[in-house]
Amino acid sequence: MNLFLTTAALFLILLSSSSSLVLSQTPTNSTSCPMNFDYVLRIPWPTADCRHSGDSSKPVGNSTSCCQTLLSVFGIALAQHLKQTSLFHLPDLATSSSCLSDFQQKLNSLSLPTNLATFCFDPRQFVISSNTCAAIQTVQDWRRKLGNHTVLDSACRDDLTDLSACDDCLRAGLRVHSELASNDGNASHSNECFYFVVLYAAAIVNKFGPQSDGAVSCTFGINILPKSHKNKRSSLIFGLIGGLVAIVVISCLVGLLYFWWDRKRKREKIEESGVDEFESSRPRRRPNTGSIWYNIHDLEKATDNFSPKNFIGRGGFGVVYKGVLSDGSVVAVKKIIESEFEGTDDFCNEVEIISNLRHRNLVPLKGCCIHGADDDYERRDDQRYLVYEYMANGNLDDHLFPAMSRKPPLTWPQRKSIILDVAKGLAYLHYGVKPAIFHRDIKATNILLDVNMGARVADFGLAKQSREGQSHLTTRVAGTHGYLAPEYALYGQLTEKSDVYSFGVVILEIMCGRKALDLSCSDSPRGFLITDWAWSLIKEGKVLQVLDPSLVGHGASSETMNPKGIMERFVLVGILCAHVMVALRPTIMDALKMLEGDIEVPAIPDRPTPLGHPSFTSDGSTFSNSPVLSGLQLQARDMLR
Numbered sequence: 001m002n003l004f005l006t007t008a009a010l011f012l013i014l015l016s017s018s019s020s021l022v023l024s025q026t027p028t029n030s031t032s033c034p035m036n037f038d039y040v041l042r043i044p045w046p047t048a049d050c051r052h053s054g055d056s057s058k059p060v061g062n063s064t065s066c067c068q069t070l071l072s073v074f075g076i077a078l079a080q081h082l083k084q085t086s087l088f089h090l091p092d093l094a095t096s097s098s099c100l101s102d103f104q105q106k107l108n109s110l111s112l113p114t115n116l117a118t119f120c121f122d123p124r125q126f127v128i129s130s131n132t133c134a135a136i137q138t139v140q141d142w143r144r145k146l147g148n149h150t151v152l153d154s155a156c157r158d159d160l161t162d163l164s165a166c167d168d169c170l171r172a173g174l175r176v177h178s179e180l181a182s183n184d185g186n187a188s189h190s191n192e193c194f195y196f197v198v199l200y201a202a203a204i205v206n207k208f209g210p211q212s213d214g215a216v217s218c219t220f221g222i223n224i225l226p227k228s229h230k231n232k233r234s235s236l237i238f239g240l241i242g243g244l245v246a247i248v249v250i251s252c253l254v255g256l257l258y259f260w261w262d263r264k265r266k267r268e269k270i271e272e273s274g275v276d277e278f279e280s281s282r283p284r285r286r287p288n289t290g291s292i293w294y295n296i297h298d299l300e301k302a303t304d305n306f307s308p309k310n311f312i313g314r315g316g317f318g319v320v321y322k323g324v325l326s327d328g329s330v331v332a333v334k335k336i337i338e339s340e341f342e343g344t345d346d347f348c349n350e351v352e353i354i355s356n357l358r359h360r361n362l363v364p365l366k367g368c369c370i371h372g373a374d375d376d377y378e379r380r381d382d383q384r385y386l387v388y389e390y391m392a393n394g395n396l397d398d399h400l401f402p403a404m405s406r407k408p409p410l411t412w413p414q415r416k417s418i419i420l421d422v423a424k425g426l427a428y429l430h431y432g433v434k435p436a437i438f439h440r441d442i443k444a445t446n447i448l449l450d451v452n453m454g455a456r457v458a459d460f461g462l463a464k465q466s467r468e469g470q471s472h473l474t475t476r477v478a479g480t481h482g483y484l485a486p487e488y489a490l491y492g493q494l495t496e497k498s499d500v501y502s503f504g505v506v507i508l509e510i511m512c513g514r515k516a517l518d519l520s521c522s523d524s525p526r527g528f529l530i531t532d533w534a535w536s537l538i539k540e541g542k543v544l545q546v547l548d549p550s551l552v553g554h555g556a557s558s559e560t561m562n563p564k565g566i567m568e569r570f571v572l573v574g575i576l577c578a579h580v581m582v583a584l585r586p587t588i589m590d591a592l593k594m595l596e597g598d599i600e601v602p603a604i605p606d607r608p609t610p611l612g613h614p615s616f617t618s619d620g621s622t623f624s625n626s627p628v629l630s631g632l633q634l635q636a637r638d639m640l641r
Helices: 003-011 063-085 093-109 116-120 139-146 151-155 163-184 187-205 213-219 232-273 296-302 344-355 396-400 412-432 486-491 496-512 530-539 564-577 588-596 627-633
Strands: 311-315 318-324 330-336 365-371 383-389 447-449 455-457
Touching (some): 063 093, 151 163, 296 318, 396 447, 412 455
């Protein structure tokens, strides 16, 4: 599924702010509906969101998700109506009620609850009015306000199932919405203007029409379910292909088994002869690598045979031990448990890349070790180790959230220095080397502190080099929930902005003194997420409530030592970096300039609110749950809120 299928959640924001939800059945009337809802039975949309395990006459338990999905499905008919009549809405309340009734009949055919339409929608919200967005009611009104051609008319024309095409359409939609909102002059109409952008893009611009796969999935954000293959001939063909593939796989396995047996026999001969080039007692440099090649016996001696008392912690794909080498140098030895390396040569190439990185804010790699390798260096079950310089003050997480120790809270100068150090380290990875390197797992435990409390970015076992500076999709997502950028967590799209998102979360952790993600938090039934919490307080103007109490409480230093204006700037940069939309995040270089005060922090772009539904207005709050939490269930339409 393409990443930008989720961008429709940004577009599909219905003008529900001016209408209250009606929870009773709509009155019957004789007015016929001009819209055809046959597509409701044809398009494979996720009806599971609206199913009820008990009485079908009762509303579903997860009404939020259901109403969001239904609004997207209903919007297809509105777009088709716009295409045929040039009207953005329905002419009167009776017509709107009739259409909701027809829509409910189609839902009944799918064995869904019988009152979904009236539960989720107020028929008044679909009635045409001049008091919506810039007094636009028809396509002609739209063109009088914006001209005959906008960026939307060119960006959303092609097949939107293509990832880049959908991305371009999203960017164009943002620009046109901004122009519409400015033209209207009423900030309360912002949601309605978004709604108009969606309908215009799907109905008027896209040449494939609002019921095409691209329009359904991209502009309306419907997570189209895979279609089942019922054609018997196709099944037969697939069966034959599967059988041939099985034969090929079995043949390969037999070949690999023989290959493994031959390697094992050769290894046994080497061990019997007592000659093994990897059993040297002193470190050596492996040809074609710039790092020191360590002997496994040296590492076992340094770590007291990897004793539990020397265990430091667990990093990406491995466990880390403290060790002292024969020359007296203190090191951290990481034993790789699981990795993406295809073979020893692949591992050595990665080590070559990492060992060539030299920056004061990166943890230096001293060398590596492969135990059990033979002369061809191609075994995939060898034990692999990375040897780093030891950082005396542990990781940032231990200082921010000390579990058992009584470490004093970090001072403002220390927090400021750590944030700037991490930014400089990431800037070096993104712009200081060619091709650029994406870390993929920026978090508090991967930021180590040296003897002077200087921050260094660690754990390059997950690092990935970019290809010609382009973003790319990866089939395996590495990282930690709470720090993962939504587009990377959901769809594996990796760019430099993925690291920027994680960096923004780390800034908020440092400034707020709270963990990025806490699913056991009693404050919220869906868990605590620092990006949502900080966002809501900043929008309410409660900046001091965001900051760690140790920075602003009675025990904090003076205003001179803890300048609230600078601390507020750091929080705003953190929120901007952790914005759910990739296009609105700064680069790490721009973020660094903002932190250092070289450029001003721009106004924080709004995070679009979710679609109108009962739970959204039940408590009077406009605060929405983050897509990072939704990402744990891989709900595509919830990604951008």
